[in-house]
Each structure stands twice: as C-alpha cells, then as structure tokens.
Amino acid sequence: MAICNPIVISGENHLNVVEPLVYWQLNGNTNLDVMVQPNSQVTLVLDLNACRSVQFHAMVQPDSILDVALVSMKDQSIDQHYRITLQNGATTNIRSCFLGNAKKTMKMEIIHHGLSTVSTMEHYGLINTANDFKIEAIGTIEKEADNTQCRQALRALTFSDHDHVTMVPSLYIDNYNCSASHSTSIGAMSPKQLYYLQSRGLTMESITLLLAKGYITPVLELIPEEELKTQLREEIEKVVIDACLTKLQ
Amino acid sequence: MSTLEIKDLSVSVNDKPILSNLSLTVNSGEIHALMGPNGNGKSTLLSTIMGDPDYTVTHGSIMLDGKDVLSMSVDQRSKAGIFLAMQYPIEIPGVTNSDFLKEAINARRESPIRLFEFYRLMEGAIHDLKMKPDLAHRFLNQGFSGGEKKRNEIVQMKLLKPSIAMLDETDSGLDVDALKLVADAILDLHQTAPMGMLVVSHYKRFYDYLHPSHVHVLINGSIILSGEKDLIERIDSEGYDWIYRQYGIDPSNNGKTSSGLLGTCATKGAFNGNL
Ligand SMILES: Nc1ncnc2c1ncn2[C@@H]1O[C@H](COP(=O)(O)OP(=O)(O)OP(=O)(O)O)[C@@H](O)[C@H]1O
Numbered sequence: 001m002a003i004c005n006p007i008v009i010s011g012e013n014h015l016n017v018v019e020p021l022v023y024w025q026l027n028g029n030t031n032l033d034v035m036v037q038p039n040s041q042v043t044l045v046l047d048l049n050a051c052r053s054v055q056f057h058a059m060v061q062p063d064s065i066l067d068v069a070l071v072s073m074k075d076q077s078i079d080q081h082y083r084i085t086l087q088n089g090a091t092t093n094i095r096s097c098f099l100g101n102a103k104k105t106m107k108m109e110i111i112h113h114g115l116s117t118v119s120t121m122e123h124y125g126l127i128n129t130a131n132d133f134k135i136e137a138i139g140t141i142e143k144e145a146d147n148t149q150c151r152q153a154l155r156a157l158t159f160s161d162h163d164h165v166t167m168v169p170s171l172y173i174d175n176y177n178c179s180a181s182h183s184t185s186i187g188a189m190s191p192k193q194l195y196y197l198q199s200r201g202l203t204m205e206s207i208t209l210l211l212a213k214g215y216i217t218p219v220l221e222l223i224p225e226e227e228l229k230t231q232l233r234e235e236i237e238k239v240v241i242d243a244c245l246t247k248l249q
Numbered sequence: 250m251s252t253l254e255i256k257d258l259s260v261s262v263n264d265k266p267i268l269s270n271l272s273l274t275v276n277s278g279e280i281h282a283l284m285g286p287n288g289n290g291k292s293t294l295l296s297t298i299m300g301d302p303d304y305t306v307t308h309g310s311i312m313l314d315g316k317d318v319l320s321m322s323v324d325q326r327s328k329a330g331i332f333l334a335m336q337y338p339i340e341i342p343g344v345t346n347s348d349f350l351k352e353a354i355n356a357r358r359e360s361p362i363r364l365f366e367f368y369r370l371m372e373g374a375i376h377d378l379k380m381k382p383d384l385a386h387r388f389l390n391q392g393f394s395g396g397e398k399k400r401n402e403i404v405q406m407k408l409l410k411p412s413i414a415m416l417d418e419t420d421s422g423l424d425v426d427a428l429k430l431v432a433d434a435i436l437d438l439h440q441t442a443p444m445g446m447l448v449v450s451h452y453k454r455f456y457d458y459l460h461p462s463h464v465h466v467l468i469n470g471s472i473i474l475s476g477e478k479d480l481i482e483r484i485d486s487e488g489y490d491w492i493y494r495q496y497g498i499d500p501s502n503n504g505k506t507s508s509g510l511l512g513t514c515a516t517k518g519a520f521n522g523n524l
C-alpha cells in the first residue's frame with residue numbers, strides 16, 4: 001500500500017535510482033538529474049499534477065532499462081524539458097498522458113549515444129480547451145550509436161473544432177544502421193461516430209471513458225504494480241469524465 | 250412480444266422532405282422486407298427510428314410497446330431494444346472492437362458482465378460469423394473490409410439481442426458464403442428470441458434465406474405498395490417500372506411534389522387488393 005503514496009520532489013535533485021519502481025510527485029519547479037545503474041531495470045512514475053516546470057535529465061547506463069510513465073491531468077500550465085541519454089545496450093520506454101486543459105508544453109529528447117540502444121516514446125493527449133498544447137519529440141541517433149531502434153508515436157484526441165494542439169516529432173540521424181519511425185495522429189469525434197456508439201446503447205459518459213481508455217491504458221501498462229495502476233486509473237478516469245463530458249455534449 | 254408502430258411519419262433532411270405520412274407496424278416474429286429504388290427513403294426511415302440526428306421528424310409518431318420512441322435519446326432507444334445494422338458502419342479509431350462490445354453489453358445490464366462470460370459470448374459470435382479472431386482486438390471497424398464491417402454489425406446484433414432489429418443492406422458487400430452465414434446467424438437469433446425485423450435489401454437472394462412475412466415498396470418517401478413474397482419475385486424479374494406505371498409515378502420526380510398524396514392514395518389501393 002505504501003507505494004500508492006508518491007514521494008514528493010521539488011527543487012534541485014541528483015538521484016541514483018536503485019529501486020525497481022519509483023512513484024514521484026513533482027512539485028512547483030523541479031530539476032531532476034537521474035542516474036540509472038548498469039544492468040538494472042527501473043520504472044519511474046511521475047505525477048506532474050502539481051508541477052509548474054520540470055528539467056529532467058536521465059543517464060541510462062549500459063544494459064539497463066528505464067521505463068517512464070508521465071501523467072498530467074490538472075488544469076494547470078506546465079513547461080517540461082526531458083533529456084534521456086542511452087549508453088551501450090540501454091533501453092527506454094516513455095509514455096505520457098495529458099489532459100490538454102491548460103497551457104502545456106513538452107520537449108523530450110532521447111539521445112542514442114551507445115551501441116544497440118532502443119527507445120520508444122508514446123505521448124497521448126486528450127485535448128479539451130483552446131489553450132496551447134505542444135509536444136516536441138526528438139530522437140537523436142549519434143554517430144557511434146550503431147544498431148539503434150527509435151520509435152515515436154504522438155496521438156491526440158480533440159473534443160471540438162476550437163481545440164488546438166501542436167505535435168512535432170523529429171529524428172536526427174547520424175548513423176543509418178538503425179530503424180527509426182514516427183507517427184502523429186490528431187483525431188476528433190464526429191457526430192456520426194457519436195451516433196454510432198450511442199446507437200449501441202452507450203451514453204456520453206461511457207463513450208468519454210471508452211475513448212479516454214485508449215489514451216490512458218498504454219501509459220498505465222508500463223507500471224508493474226497492479227495496486228498503483230488501479231489507483232491511477234481511477235484518479236485519471238474521474239478527471240477525464242469531469243473535464244470531457246461537457247465538451248462532448 | 251414487442252410492437253413498433255410508425256404512424257403518419259414525415260421526415261426532412263436539411264428542410265428537404267424525404268418521408269411523407271408513412272405508416273408501418275412491426276410485431277415480434279414478423280420479418281418485413283422493405284424494397285425500393287435508390288434514394289427513395291429506406292435508410293432515412295431506419296435512421297429516423299434509430300434517432301440519427303441528421304433527420305428531423307416533422308409529423309407523426311413512432312411508438313415501441315406504447316412508449317414514445319421520438320422522445321428517447323439514441324442510447325435509450327438501443328436499450329429499449331431497437332437495433333440498426335447500418336448500411337455504412339462507422340469507423341472508430343482508438344476504441345477496440347472488444348472494449349466497445351463490452352460497453353454495449355454492460356449498457357443494458359445492472360452489473361457489469363464477467364470478463365470470462367463476455368469473452369465466451371464474443372468469441373462465439375465471431376466464430377459463428379467466421380470472422381478473423383484478430384478483428385476483436387482491432388479498432389472498431391477501422392480498416393475492416395466491406396464484408397467484415399457488415400458481419401461485425403451482426404456480431405453486435407447477436408450480443409445485444411434486440412427486440413426490434415433493422416438491417417440496412419446488410420447483404421451488400423457480402424460474398425455468397427458470407428451471405429448464407431449472416432442469414433443463418435439472423436435466423437438463429439430470430440428462432441431463439443423472435444424479433445420484429447425490418448430488412449432493407451435490393452436482392453431476392455437475401456430474402457430467399459430470411460422468408461419475410463411482409464413486403465413493402467417505398468417510393469418517393471411513402472410505402473406505396475405492400476404484399477407478400479411474390480412481390481419480391483416480381484421486382485427481381487421486372488424491376489420497378491411496372492409500379493411506376495401502375496401508380497402513375499414519375500421516377501424523375503424526387504418526391505418534391507404531391508408524393509404525400511400519391512403515397513396515401515396508392516397505399517389505400519394496395520390495401521384494397523389492387524395488386
Ligand atoms: N444526411 C443526409 N443529407 C442530405 N441528404 C440526405 C441525407 N440522408 C438522405 N438524404 C437524401 O434523402 C434521399 C433518401 O435517401 P436514403 O438514404 O433514405 O435512400 P435509400 O432509399 O436508402 O437509398 P439506397 O437504396 O441507395 O440506399 C436521397 O435523396 C438522399 O440523398
């Protein structure tokens with residue numbers, strides 16, 4: 001049960017992560033410098049709901065795996081910079097889900113520095129205001145980084161024509177012995193789609209949740225602890241219903 | 250035992266009248282075939298019964314077992330037992346077929362269905378319709394072939410067990426084997442829990458499997474002719490020209506003038522046995 005309460009982090013931090021699962025709540029303006037030990041596997045769950053800005057640097061040392069699940073659902077603006085560097089044989093999987101209900105910007109760069117490195121980035125946005133929402137995803141494959149896999153996927157769902165979202169995936173490749181891909185999709189529910197789902201008995205509330213589920217589930221799947229997963233799912237679903245339901249109607 | 254009763258229904262799209270003074274009653278156990286040339290209002294009728302917001306009812310009523318269907322929201326109509334297998338099923342990226350089916354089932358239950366039970370039902374339906382098992386886990390209708398979309402509509406119908414089922418050209422896009430498979434699935438459902446059915450198709454072949462008890466011809470927004478299976482045979486071999494001639498209909502008239510009047514007179518004619 002203890003795991004379900006996050007450790008609150010703010011200000012300037014240099015941390016060596018050794019535990020397999022860490023649940024941090026970032027507060028205010030936070031600088032985080034994280035070191036992942038060689039041959040280890042770490043999952044970071046970052047609750048950004050109380051965070052105004054974050055500078056996050058991670059060094060993933062040889063043959064280790066860093067998974068990061070980011071959640072930002074509150075209607076508070078946030079500015080985020082992430083830089084994750086992969087050494088030989090390191091892997092990182094990053095998934096985020098955002099409720100776009102305030103000015104939220106994110107720049108995330110993954111640097112493939114070593115040989116045989118793997119990264120996947122998936123960012124999911126449920127956009128429900130006309131405020132700025134911007135995600136920049138950058139994959140950098142350095143010259144020495146032979147045999148690299150780098151994958152980015154950005155998805156956003158908007159609830160009205162007035163919602164704005166910018167998603168920019170980019171790849172900088174200096175070593176072409178790699179497999180790299182990116183995809184972006186921005187979708188909106190059309191009246192026809194709503195009608196189809198309603199014609200099978202679904203209410204606006206269940207439609208909202210069903211849609212949101214597709215954006216939340218992949219992020220939660222990174223978390224290896226059922227109790228925390230359930231707790232976060234419940235928290236997120238509640239916020240999503242409150243925030244999106246009125247937009248759909 | 251359910252009864253869907255449509256009375257003097259007039260419907261417009263963007264202020265353009267499509268249906269005028271249409272009346273039709275469908276009881277459990279009956280299969281009503283609805284035929285008619287393209288663009289004469291068949292889908293409009295079915296969509297209006299389901300509650301598609303594109304269609305505006307300007308006159309008349311639709312009642313299900315004495316309850317006013319027109320005052321129900323779309324999801325309430327579904328939960329009341331009305332189902333429409335659509336002519337063009339909609340693609341919903343981001344929502345998996347199985348999540349969607351589970352929600353649809355739960356929408357009409359007090360407590361959520363147990364996962365084990367749900368998978369048994371879903372896999373059974375998918376198997377019966379010989380669909381590829383991976384379709385359950387793909388996004389709803391997205392990238393499905395034309396025939397897969399139509400089969401998926403019937404999977405939904407099997408799981409939701411409606412009391413009034415409407416099929417809008419479910420047979421078009423199906424290969425010959427699938428056509429039989431789909432018809433068998435419908436008949437199987439109809440035998441275990443008799444539905445009132447309203448089936449739109451252009452082809453005799455589908456009706457040969459379903460054996461409709463009633464046949465109607467919808468032209469210019471009105472049912473101008475009702476009868477039995479021999480009507481299907483005649484339309485199949487001769488087309489609609491003889492009906493245009495017999496009822497003095499100008500097929501180039503898009504129902505804009507006097508279609509209401511025509512419809513009423515002609516229906517009376519049909520009921521008087523003027524066939
Ligand atoms: N949403 C809509 N917007 C504009 N016009 C429409 C709409 N729906 C139907 N119509 C028009 O109403 C008329 C009847 O259309 P409907 O789809 O009901 O015909 P149908 O009898 O089902 O034809 P088909 O056999 O080709 O499926 C057509 O002229 C059609 O263009």
Ligand SMILES: [Mg+2]
Pocket residue numbers: 291292293336417
């Ligand atoms: Mg049609």
